[in-house]
Amino acid sequence: MPNTLKTKGYAALRAHSSLEPFSFERREPRDHDVLIEILYCGICHSDIHQARDEWGGSVFPMVPGHEIVGKITRVGKAVTRFKSGDLAGVGCFVDSCRTCSSCKQGLEQFCTEGMVGTYNSVERDKKTPTFGGYSSQIVVDENYVLRVSDKLPIQNVAPLLCAGITTYSPLRHWKVGKGSRVAVMGLGGLGHMAVKLAAAMGAEVTMLSTSKAKEADARRLGAHAFCLTSQDGALARLEGHFDLIINSVSASIDLNPYLATLATNGTMVMLGVPPKAVELQPFSLIFGRHSLAGSLIGGIAETQEMLDFCAAKNITSDVEVIPVQKINEAYERTIKGDVRYRFVIDMKTL
Amino acid sequence: MPNTLKTKGYAALRAHSSLEPFSFERREPRDHDVLIEILYCGICHSDIHQARDEWGGSVFPMVPGHEIVGKITRVGKAVTRFKSGDLAGVGCFVDSCRTCSSCKQGLEQFCTEGMVGTYNSVERDKKTPTFGGYSSQIVVDENYVLRVSDKLPIQNVAPLLCAGITTYSPLRHWKVGKGSRVAVMGLGGLGHMAVKLAAAMGAEVTMLSTSKAKEADARRLGAHAFCLTSQDGALARLEGHFDLIINSVSASIDLNPYLATLATNGTMVMLGVPPKAVELQPFSLIFGRHSLAGSLIGGIAETQEMLDFCAAKNITSDVEVIPVQKINEAYERTIKGDVRYRFVIDMKTL
Numbered sequence: 001m002p003n004t005l006k007t008k009g010y011a012a013l014r015a016h017s018s019l020e021p022f023s024f025e026r027r028e029p030r031d032h033d034v035l036i037e038i039l040y041c042g043i044c045h046s047d048i049h050q051a052r053d054e055w056g057g058s059v060f061p062m063v064p065g066h067e068i069v070g071k072i073t074r075v076g077k078a079v080t081r082f083k084s085g086d087l088a089g090v091g092c093f094v095d096s097c098r099t100c101s102s103c104k105q106g107l108e109q110f111c112t113e114g115m116v117g118t119y120n121s122v123e124r125d126k127k128t129p130t131f132g133g134y135s136s137q138i139v140v141d142e143n144y145v146l147r148v149s150d151k152l153p154i155q156n157v158a159p160l161l162c163a164g165i166t167t168y169s170p171l172r173h174w175k176v177g178k179g180s181r182v183a184v185m186g187l188g189g190l191g192h193m194a195v196k197l198a199a200a201m202g203a204e205v206t207m208l209s210t211s212k213a214k215e216a217d218a219r220r221l222g223a224h225a226f227c228l229t230s231q232d233g234a235l236a237r238l239e240g241h242f243d244l245i246i247n248s249v250s251a252s253i254d255l256n257p258y259l260a261t262l263a264t265n266g267t268m269v270m271l272g273v274p275p276k277a278v279e280l281q282p283f284s285l286i287f288g289r290h291s292l293a294g295s296l297i298g299g300i301a302e303t304q305e306m307l308d309f310c311a312a313k314n315i316t317s318d319v320e321v322i323p324v325q326k327i328n329e330a331y332e333r334t335i336k337g338d339v340r341y342r343f344v345i346d347m348k349t350l
Numbered sequence: 351m352p353n354t355l356k357t358k359g360y361a362a363l364r365a366h367s368s369l370e371p372f373s374f375e376r377r378e379p380r381d382h383d384v385l386i387e388i389l390y391c392g393i394c395h396s397d398i399h400q401a402r403d404e405w406g407g408s409v410f411p412m413v414p415g416h417e418i419v420g421k422i423t424r425v426g427k428a429v430t431r432f433k434s435g436d437l438a439g440v441g442c443f444v445d446s447c448r449t450c451s452s453c454k455q456g457l458e459q460f461c462t463e464g465m466v467g468t469y470n471s472v473e474r475d476k477k478t479p480t481f482g483g484y485s486s487q488i489v490v491d492e493n494y495v496l497r498v499s500d501k502l503p504i505q506n507v508a509p510l511l512c513a514g515i516t517t518y519s520p521l522r523h524w525k526v527g528k529g530s531r532v533a534v535m536g537l538g539g540l541g542h543m544a545v546k547l548a549a550a551m552g553a554e555v556t557m558l559s560t561s562k563a564k565e566a567d568a569r570r571l572g573a574h575a576f577c578l579t580s581q582d583g584a585l586a587r588l589e590g591h592f593d594l595i596i597n598s599v600s601a602s603i604d605l606n607p608y609l610a611t612l613a614t615n616g617t618m619v620m621l622g623v624p625p626k627a628v629e630l631q632p633f634s635l636i637f638g639r640h641s642l643a644g645s646l647i648g649g650i651a652e653t654q655e656m657l658d659f660c661a662a663k664n665i666t667s668d669v670e671v672i673p674v675q676k677i678n679e680a681y682e683r684t685i686k687g688d689v690r691y692r693f694v695i696d697m698k699t700l
Contacts, residue, residue: 110614264460277629285644294635
């Protein structure tokens with residue numbers, strides 16, 4: 001049996017349980033691995049869905065966390081891209097097959113053999129469970145590790161590894177640039193990043209919200225316009241307006257009136273996962289050649305591009321830093337939407 | 351009151367009634383108009399939906415028909431593109447605003463003021479009703495009239511004006527070409543054109559059908575493969591395979607297993623209009639960055655491109671020619687799917 005690294009963390013021991021302190025073993029770094037001392041880890045809503053087995057198939061014990069920023073403390077002998085002392089990030093996956101057409105296109109998140117999730121997954125050996133970033137350290141193949149600038153406050157960088165790339169990738173894929181008309185539905189962890197990134201790309205950004213209370217913050221984050229969708233006729237006045245709608249709402253709402261606000265050839269991209277099936281009227285798509293699309297995080301190269309873009313544009317996430325002991329409280333507040341806009345765990349408190 | 355042209359046709363006089371002989375007036379050709387003696391007119395399933403007011407908002411009396419081929423018998427004094435004796439076609443619309451961004455892009459079907467439908471619509475004056483191609487003649491602005499090759503049998507060309515462009519446009523928009531993997535759902539008026547056109551564009555075409563009886567015909571029309579979707583595991587074996595699915599099914603079926611057959615970045619285009627809302631699982635789109643899109647006929651320039659493509663490749667619709675007196679029987683047979691693959695009315699029989 002090879003040597004292993006004793007690691008501290010917080011885990012859900014079974015579905016629906018609270019998270020609690022948990023000790024486990026990491027592998028020793030192999031030739032292509034780096035060992036990262038985790039400094040901050042964001043709390044993503046999908047951590048909660050998985051810890052509570054709301055999507056099915058969760059494996060316990062589970063150490064969640066895939067918005068990881070830390071410092072490299074050891075490198076395997078074949079590592080070329082990092083050295084001890086470098087800042088580094090890890091996002092939603094830590095490996096993939098590297099040979100399928102998706103991997104070869106840099107779309108490792110769609111690996112046909114399945115990406116290896118940072119947690120609640122198994123390694124490429126199909127049996128070793130993966131444990132995430134609510135922990136003191138992590139060992140990852142350097143090809144799945146991101147470079148992190150030292151010019152930005154790293155606790156604010158952590159959420160970029162999921163919330164940042166999840167919104168950046170569709171903005172790039174659907175070619176948002178100067179003059180694009182972009183709407184953002186939902187002002188939470190994802191939505192606030194979508195507003196910042198779309199504005200930084202030169203788009204005209206409109207926040208679509210059911211809550212007037214969000215307007216000031218939306219504008220502070222970069223939105224040029226605000227539509228109170230609960231107001232009579234408000235959406236109808238925007239008919240045919242948007243090139244792209246970033247839909248970060250994970251509640252089950254009627255998307256058809258929103259689809260009507262798309263311009264000819266416009267697309268709505270779903271990032272959230274509502275609990276129920278979406279009910280779509282075919283005419284919502286047929287008139288105007290509209291598309292309803294999905295998007296899932298982004299590949300490694302694009303994640304690096306996003307981090308570099310954010311460093312160049314001085315963009316980070318708005319966060320509330322908490323000690324690890326407050327995870328369970330933070331989960332409850334996240335579910336209620338009581339966070340602006342992302343909880344980040346200070347792992348020194350472990 | 352200007353002179354008018356006495357015109358014979360067949361009309362639905364009210365919702366749900368049979369069609370019967372009907373006389374009405376067409377305007378005299380204005381400077382930019384051509385007068386077309388109608389030779390053949392296809393029967394589109396949407397004629398039936400509208401004649402029976404199944405989509406709501408139908409206006410009666412209604413002379414349906416938007417797959418029109420005929421001969422030009424008179425031209426207005428400013429007409430430059432046609433002369434008497436030319437073959438000509440008219441599709442689903444006969445005017446649009448010509449100034450909105452959609453019209454300027456050649457996407458008149460998405461005119462922001464609304465295209466003027468060939469029937470069941472009103473002219474740009476917002477009051478004069480339009481009457482379609484189940485009639486002896488039609489007067490149309492030359493800019494909304496298509497050139498028709500004399501190299502093809504024109505009764506087989508008529509359905510290209512709707513079924514042809516409806517399938518050609520998404521194949522072009524989603525850049526189908528040599529090596530593209532295209533699936534076609536539904537082998538009817540639209541589906542049989544999708545198979546022919548996709549094959550002619552160089553795609554690898556797979557027919558997806560619940561009926562084994564369709565296989566021989568699908569292959570005759572150009573399909574390279576056939577998937578009997580009702581067979582256990584048949585769709586699952588095609589997971590991740592298709593770049594584009596042309597969905598011409600207008601029944602309400604579960605699209606989610608079909609969406610799983612899309613490759614990364616793949617799109618399903620809906621052309622039919624199921625009576626109920628589509629129920630979509632968000633993960634069907636999110637994994638693989640899939641899109642569900644709609645498409646509606648095509649603009650004038652693209653319709654001409656399609657007709658020229660069909661003339662060059664010797665592609666037409668498979669039709670059953672009927673006398674006008676058999677319209678009501680043809681409607682019943684169309685609803686039952688008992689036609690290979692389009693009824694076309696011989697207007698000489700009027």
